[in-house]
Amino acid sequence: MGLLADYTLQNVMLGAALIGVISGVLGAFAVLRRQSLLGDALAHAALPGVCIGFMLAGAREMGSIMGGALFTGVVAALLMVALTRNTRLKTDAALAATLSLGFALGVVLLTWIQRRSGASQAGLDSFLFGQAAATTRADLYPMMILVGVALVGVALLWKPLKLMTFDPIFAAVTGLPVQWLERLLTAMIALAVVTGLQMVGVVLMTAMIIAPGAAARQWCGSLLGMVILSALLGALAGIGGGLVSALAPGLSTGPVVVLLATLLALLSLLLAPRRGLIPAWWRRRHRRSHTSTDRILQTLYDLAREHGDWHYRVEQGAVDAYHGMITEPQLSALADRGLVVPAQHMPDEGRHWQLTETGVAHAAEYAQRRRRRFGNGA
């Protein structure tokens, strides 16, 4: 517990948590609007702003640097919109173009500043991958203000943002200024990027925008729930990353935070009860073990009856589709019992199955039993 009382560590954890909250909240909207890469472009375009802010202030002064980053981020977003509106470039191409342009410009400025004033004095390259250990209490105040502004903005504009995210056309029909809201949301995402500049860095902020939102979507059935969970997961990654990097000196905080956020997203994609891959696999498996060979024989029987031909050949793909699983093992078991035989119908089609005489008799008996048990509707 002595560790938690450490002043530097407190700053790092609080700062990382703030970054997690703001990027979680705004990232949830970006993910739902399929604009995950917007954060990427904004982050890279913030780098030249960092340099310009540094040059204007003449020193490594956070307020001026954040202002510069915000400015070039917003300019990049406007450039992106202008490119998609006025040229034949699609959104992804416009995004990539803006991203590279911003980053190249940033690196050129960065090297120029460092040549001129000495790398140690500027220390601007820490904005590439972040440098959390140097975080002071004074650095946290502007971050708190940015997070506060973003949270109040989202709370006040909750209904417009929600409607615009789900159905922008209907939002416009009800009289919302959709274009202005889109610009505002973009500007707020730029705020989130700027918040994470110092600790996480421009390159890795992308993941912080996407990961908590993508993770939260897996667990939640309402937008409010998703945004809150996304903020919590972001904060969790921030605090966890701060702790891990303190316990294992030499690990820099920003990348660890991003790794944790990505891990949370990965676990959510795998484990979430309704949407996760593993529960879905488990349900399929459960269905397989609970779908008896009799039910599958019954399907063949029903199809044969509908076609008026007891020797009707059913393609296995059709049986698979009907039961929503691979029915090969059950069909083979039925074949072993002499109730069905494999057949080939057309050379370009998959394996077919055909009832035998005993198979028809067995299925008819099973059908009768079911009718007695469940009534005619079954």
Next chain:
Amino acid sequence: MNRIGEGLGQPHEPDLALHVEDLTVSYGDRPALWDIDLNIPPGVLAGVIGPNGAGKSTLLKAILGLVPLSAGHVRLFGHPYAAQRRRVGYVPQRSSVDWDFPTTAVDVVTMGLYGRMGWLRWPGRRERDQALRALEEVGMDALADRQISELSGGQQQRVFIARALIQQPDILLLDEPMAGVDATTERSIIDILGRLRREGRTIIVVHHDLQTVQRYFDWLVFLNVRVIAAGPIDSVYTARNLRRTYGGQVALLDEGRQRNAGPENDGPAG
């Protein structure tokens, strides 16, 4: 929000549910709608038909102020759309949104009230009750709390209709509501629209299935960039109008000259 309506002052053609005059809308280098004159009286169930690319959806968007007008004007009961938002319900194409959005059917319907609630107030008990009633109207109340991603296409369509109905609109605009729904849903949708018409509302439906036009609508607009014909279905549903609407490219100006010289039942108001 009322600036436009007040600025224009006097109502223009207040007895018509929809009045469109000299409307042209252009995307880039070709007009999507050309010189549209169209009047639809209150209380009809009107179909808008025409081939792909005829500008059917664009016409709805122009009425709702979603696309800039190159020329002309649109009035709903005598006023521009911006002054009539609350009297107009809109059902966009179902495919225009991503249904994998974390929300429930009743929540989507509540969105229909956002505009009139004021943007700062959060919806409460009363709004939920209203939304449940709207869902009941389309036979979806049992699925109110279901995730929208788990609804079938037809159920999603009915949720969209309920979102428009919750506003109690006098005019309802629907963009291809029958697209991609099964026969049962299509029947229930047309039943709902028929009921609304009997209540005296005006319904304008973009439709693509010529087979059902005569059974569904009592008013028809043939559209192919221009209005080819419009009026009560009995007088405009003719082989000639179908041919002129669907038969190949329409020449913008030649047809116009013919219309001026031609018989009167080709005129926009029938």
